[in-house]
Amino acid sequence: MALLLASRAARRLRPQCWASAATVFFAPGHRKPSPIKPILSPKTLGTLFSAPIGSPGYHLLALRQTLSLASITSFSSSGNPNKEEDEDEKPWNRRSAVSNSSWIDLYLPDSLRPYALLARLDKPIGTWLLAWPCFWSITMAAQPGEYPDLKMLALFGCGAVLLRGAGCTVNDLLDRDIDVKVERTKHRPFASGLLTPYQGVGFLGVQLLLGLGILLQLNNYSQILGASSLLLVFSYPLMKRLTFWPQAYLGLTFNWGALLGWAAIKGNLDPAIVLPLYSSGVFWTLVYDTIYAHQDKEDDLKVGVKSTALRFGVLTKNWISGFGIACIGSLFVSGFNAELAWPYYLFLTSAAGQLGWQILTVDLFDHSDCNRKFVSNKWFGALVFSGILLGRLAS
Known part of the structure; x- marks a missing residue:
């Protein structure tokens, strides 16, 4: 039946x-294959x-x-078969979002996340690029055969975090009208509305106050020299509106620690050593930040922002090759005048190879590759630091 x-x-x-x-x-409209x-x-x-x-x-x-x-x-x-499944609701996309989240999203309370993002705490490469010249200088100022002052390395490491965060806060405050028009920066706290300018100014005050606490632990000469760097920090964000060379101005700002680290140990400046070291950092910044700027060149043209990426155009690799040679040459002169031993030159050769690899292999039309090469500069800084350390210990 x-x-x-x-x-x-x-x-x-x-x-x-x-x-x-x-x-x-x-x-x-049912474009995706049916799971049945x-x-x-x-x-x-x-x-x-x-x-x-x-x-x-x-x-x-x-x-x-x-x-x-x-x-x-x-x-x-x-x-409804005509309604596509929401991509954000798919379980694999949720897992992907969690795996791509930074430690800020995973561990910080909601109230603190915008400030951590503003200080770029989830992107430590900027802190490394600011700290390496300080570490180079402090280590080069150590006595022959001795390790560098660990307290000074720790103080300058904390200072790099604070000063980099303060610089980002100033930059985002002044650029919030530009950031909203640029794809890479439109989600920053001010551009997206997560923070108000008033909150940003308050956060900047906290960062500068903590930075002052570190600066007051240095000698008087270093305090004056360190305070003078604030002029560069506050004026840098305006340079992209005035000149095609904001990367050079960033080099002057980011590598101030090459002067300050030596002064914190010695209480003075030795021009034969610190000026070539400072210059090497400026040339290095022109290499990595020009590569970095190629990520935004299309948006920069639309909003009227200037950069060396736009200035150099198709000749970018020729220019940054010259800056790379000048960087390595300046490091050679500084180490020679500081009487560093042979391990320094061995590591300097390796650092030159790393810098050359960046310049030769970077695809300036691939944004992700530009970012990878930019981030790889932490290893360049580490190679130079290792060379200075071993060269000082062996001298």
Whole structure:
């Protein structure tokens, strides 16, 4: 009796079989493949309809296809097939979002996240680029055969975090009208509305106050020299509106620690050592920040912002090759005048290779590759620091 009822139901559903299958699998706008394999294939339906009515084979096929049709009908009625699944709600996208989240999103309270993002605490490369010239200078100022002052390294490391954060705060405050028009920066706290300028000014005050606490632990000469760097920090964000060489101005700002580190140890400046060291940092910045600026060149043209990436254009690699040679040459002169031993020159050769690799292999039209090469400069800084350390210990 059950088989007879199923066969009759199948006969009544015959006209709807193809319509239901077509609705599920070929509906307009349903661009993604269905996760359900089509069960009502033409071959199977042909077998069903060609079987003699009342035969055992017919009744078995009818029952099977009735159950299959019920599962398809249930699937199609569970949602509108014309409506695409929300990408953000897909479980694999949720897992991807969690895996791509920074430690700020995972561990900090909601109230602190905008400030941490403003200080770029999730992107430590800027802190490394600011700290390495300080570490170079402090280590070079150590006595021959001795390790550098660990307290000074720690103080300048903390200072790099604070000063880099303060610089980012000033930069974002002044550039909030530009950041909203640039794809890479439109989600920054001021541009996206997470923070108000008033909150940013308050946060800047906290950062500068903590930085002052570090500066007061240095000698008087270093305090004056360190305070003078604030003029560069506050004026740098304006340079991209005035000149095609904001990267050079950033080099003057970011490498001030090459002067300050030596002064913190020695209480003075030795021009034969610190000026070539400072110059090497400026040339280094022109290399890595020009590569970095190529990420934004299309947006910069639209909003009227200047950069060396736009100034150099197709000749960028020629220019940054020259800056790279000047950087390595200045490091050689500084180490020679500081009487560093042979390990320094071995590591300097490795650092030159790393810098040359960046320049030769970077694809200036690939934003992700520009960013990878930019971030790799932390290893250049580490190689130079290792050379100075071992060269001082062996001298």
